[in-house]
Amino acid sequence: ASSATHPPIIPPEDLTSFQTHLSRSTRILALLGAGLSASSGLPTFRGAGGLWRTHDAMQLATPEAFSRDPALVWQFYSYRRHMALRAKPNAAHFALAELAKRRGEGLLTLSQNVDGLSPRAGHPPETLKLLHGSLFDLKCSSFFCSHVERDNYTDPIVPALAIPTTKTAENENNGEIDPTTKQALNQLTNNGKEENEEEEVDTSIAASSSSSTSPRDAQAEADANPNHYLDISNPHVTLPTIPLSSLPHCPSCTHGLLRPGVVWFGEMLPADIMASIDAWIEASPTIDLMLVVGTSAKVYPAAGFVDVARAKGARVAVVNVERDVPAGGLAEGDWLFEGDAALVLPELLR
Ligand code: BV8
Ligand code: ZN
Numbered sequence: 001a002s003s004a005t006h007p008p009i010i011p012p013e014d015l016t017s018f019q020t021h022l023s024r025s026t027r028i029l030a031l032l033g034a035g036l037s038a039s040s041g042l043p044t045f046r047g048a049g050g051l052w053r054t055h056d057a058m059q060l061a062t063p064e065a066f067s068r069d070p071a072l073v074w075q076f077y078s079y080r081r082h083m084a085l086r087a088k089p090n091a092a093h094f095a096l097a098e099l100a101k102r103r104g105e106g107l108l109t110l111s112q113n114v115d116g117l118s119p120r121a122g123h124p125p126e127t128l129k130l131l132h133g134s135l136f137d138l139k140c141s142s143f144f145c146s147h148v149e150r151d152n153y154t155d156p157i158v159p160a161l162a163i164p165t166t167k168t169a170e171n172e173n174n175g176e177i178d179p180t181t182k183q184a185l186n187q188l189t190n191n192g193k194e195e196n197e198e199e200e201v202d203t204s205i206a207a208s209s210s211s212s213t214s215p216r217d218a219q220a221e222a223d224a225n226p227n228h229y230l231d232i233s234n235p236h237v238t239l240p241t242i243p244l245s246s247l248p249h250c251p252s253c254t255h256g257l258l259r260p261g262v263v264w265f266g267e268m269l270p271a272d273i274m275a276s277i278d279a280w281i282e283a284s285p286t287i288d289l290m291l292v293v294g295t296s297a298k299v300y301p302a303a304g305f306v307d308v309a310r311a312k313g314a315r316v317a318v319v320n321v322e323r324d325v326p327a328g329g330l331a332e333g334d335w336l337f338e339g340d341a342a343l344v345l346p347e348l349l350r
Helices: 012-026 034-040 063-069 071-086 093-107 164-170 182-189 213-223 273-281 304-311 343-346
Strands: 028-032 107-111 129-130 134-139 256-261 289-293 313-319 334-339
Touching: 012 134, 012 334, 012 343, 028 093, 028 304, 034 093, 071 134, 093 107, 093 304, 107 256, 107 273, 164 273, 182 313, 289 304, 304 313, 313 343
Parallel strands: 028 107, 028 289, 107 129, 289 313, 313 334
Antiparallel strands: 134 256
């Protein structure tokens, strides 16, 4: 049964030993992954979430995919921005934010997530390192241009990326979404308001990605909700084709294409962020506790910080719905708390 229905059973002796250690810890490192946001309705990379339409998300999150088909990659990221904006931080995001407020420099949080939910939970930005960037940052894809935009919450960034609803799909013109539709316009004007005003469009977009409904079911579902976002993660739903000219362009240089401000596979993690993490690690000979929340800890160099913490004496506490533990497994004195982070973490950090 899914963990969300059965509250996790945390063995009392493990809870006590963990909370005793937490209270005595002065240097804590946390590594967060997609599992932390699973209860907020955002699919993880593994399992069903790893597919978007017929594409492996890991393949789309690459510079090669962007240069080969920038429109498809932008539709993938625009969809994820749309989902993340409609998702809400869950109890685990808030519990971590509260611990970070209490501990200040004593807790450094490394998040692999790009969904913006930890910042929206009020996690103090000075001790939150977004290792893989953010869906809401943009940067110019021209090698010679350094244009960067932070915290751009406009959804969609450009009218052509508006997620089609059955209505807009009707008056599609040459594959472009009609930017004059009310939905496309109020999306544009709705730039960055945290709580999007109730739009007439039903925003209950399917949270599960690439649902396997057949073309007929997808059409029936769309017909049943006349003003409903099409679930463009569903391969049976046609994806509008977008000409290059309609994609976001850089305002600073000779109109290079803007790209999502995330770190793709094969790309370096931001050097300034890595330097600030190293400075925190070097600031003391020991690390007391390594929290590993909702991540398979298989993506490097992020996962490497678990080994760094171990080497400095840290005991490791894993929070995961499965027995998905970092490479090298658990050592004597480590903890594995099996369950949904949204249910387990508030308990642990109380
Ligand atoms: C680099 C942004 C090179 C984009 C992301 C072979 C061996 C070793 C390394 C490599 C290799 N081949 C390639 C590499 C390098 C590669 C890598 O590590 N690949 C892995 C797959 C082997 N790394 C890179 O490419 C990095 N760059 O190495 O550069 C270089 C070096 C020098 C000079 C130039 C270049 C860049 C990596 C960053 C990629 N970008 N994200 C985007 O999001 O679109 S990574 C992306 O995938 C996420 O950010 C995240 O980090 C990762 C997925 O991992 P998780 O977060 O763990 O999510 P996942 O779905 O995997 O797992 C979810 C977990 O949660 C599961 O354990 C599940 O059980 C659990 N869970 C589910 N529900 C819940 C839950 N837990 C609790 N509660 C729940 N409710
Ligand atoms: Zn530029």
